[in-house]
Structure formats: C-alpha cells, structure tokens
Amino acid sequence: MGAKQNSHSVGGVVVLLVCCVFAASVLLALAFGARIYRSVEDRTESGYNSRVGLSYISTKIHAYDLAGTVSVGDFDGLSALYLAEEADGERYYTILYAADGWLYELYCQDGVELAPDDGEKLLEMGALAFSLEGDTVRAVVTDAQGHSASMETFLRSGGAA
C-alpha cells in the first residue's frame, strides 16, 4: 500500500517536473527571441537615422555650396550649421541642428530671433556636432547608446562664410 502511494507520488512529481521544464524552456526561448529582436531593431534604427540624417546634411551643404554661404555656429547653445542665401535683397538662413533627439531644420531671415522648437522636425537623431576647418565641414552624430558616426563634406566653392 505504501509502495503504491510512493509510486503515485513519484509519478506526480515527475509530471510536475516535466511541466516546469517545459514552462522554463518556453520562457527562455521567448526571452532570447525578444532580446535578439530588440538588438536587431535598435541597430537598424540607429544606423538608418544616422546615415539618412548625415546624407541629408551633406546634400544640403552641396546645394548651398557657394562662396561665403556655409558656416558653423551656435544656435541657442546647440551646434548648428548655417546655410545662407539671398532673396529680394534680404539674407535668409537655413539652420540645421539637433535638439531633443531630433534633427531640426529652420528657415528664417537674418536677424530674427527664434527658438530651437520653431524648427521643423525631420527625423530622429542623437547629439549632433558640427565643425568647420577651411573647406571641410565635419558632422558627428552620437546616438543614445553612445555610438558615433561622422561625415565630411568638402566645399567646392573653396571656403566657408
């Protein structure tokens, strides 16, 4: 009688154990798959944002590449690229900068005081830093994970503003 009860108990424990193993395996597989998916998604998004953003900036620089039209400066504490043009005797600036995780573009008349929020959001981008040395414009973008990407554009017009 006792032996039969023991065998019943052992059988129940074995079944319970197998159920636990099954549940643990399911959870592990789900966690592994979710981790891989998140990693792939983050890489894809980060690479896309930095690459497309830098390409856009480079294209803009080439479009405005005339003598004295390209300059780098500070826009409300943010590193910004200033692209100047003349229209109807007035000077206008297209300002490219990154704020709050976004790449902004702002078109305004010279002398008008505006805030970073007044620009138009283009795409998500991390911290953006511009530098200008001679005829070389360099843009470095750093995403939230600390990964950096850089782009150099050379001014064919020979120099900056």
Next chain:
Amino acid sequence: MKQTKRSGASLFLIELLLGLLVFAVAAAICIRIFAGAYQISAQTTALSHAVTIARNTAEAVRAGHEAPQAGYDAQGMPTDGDAAYRVTLSETPCSDGLAEVQVAVTDAAGNELYRVTAVKGEGEP
C-alpha cells in the same frame, strides 16, 4: 479503476514529453534563425559603416585632399590604433588629365566590404 488512473497519468506524461520534444525541435529552429538574423544585422551595420567611410574618402579625393585616414574603429570613426575597417586607394590614369581612384573598404580580416570610384585631377594628392 486504479489501472485506468495509472495509465491516464502515464499517457499524460508521455504526451507531455512528446510536446516537449516538439517544442525543443521548434525552439532549436527558431534559435538558429535568430542567430542568423543577428549575424545579418551585424553584416548590415558593417556595410553601413563601410559605405560611410568610402563616401567620406571619395569626397576627399574628389576635392583634391589627402585621404582622411587609413584605419577606422568599429563605429566607423578614424583611429590610429587597431582598425576594424581599412581603406585602400588605387589610382588609374584616365584621359583628359583625370585619374580614376578606386576606394575600397575592407574589414579586419581583409574581406572587401564596399568599393566606390572617384575621379580627380591627375597629379592632385
């Protein structure tokens, strides 16, 4: 009755084991696919970096500048130390005083990731 109960428990255990076996096979296939996806993602990231590096170098060549850097780290930033990406230039004279420059980006193992062609004036750096 007792035999029915015992056989019922045994059948349930066998069914559970079979289900676990099927799950193990499916999980093995999925994990293999996940690993493949991760590898493809890493290759895509490397290609993206290679394209950016090649583009920057080609820009410098076309503008008549020296090539920026021969070695780049894993993030595609210039480095003088251990390089994850290397740039090699090969120049071929063309007609009309121009020269065609092949910009090739390779990984640390020497596998070519990306290649682009730029044209510059012959005699420029």
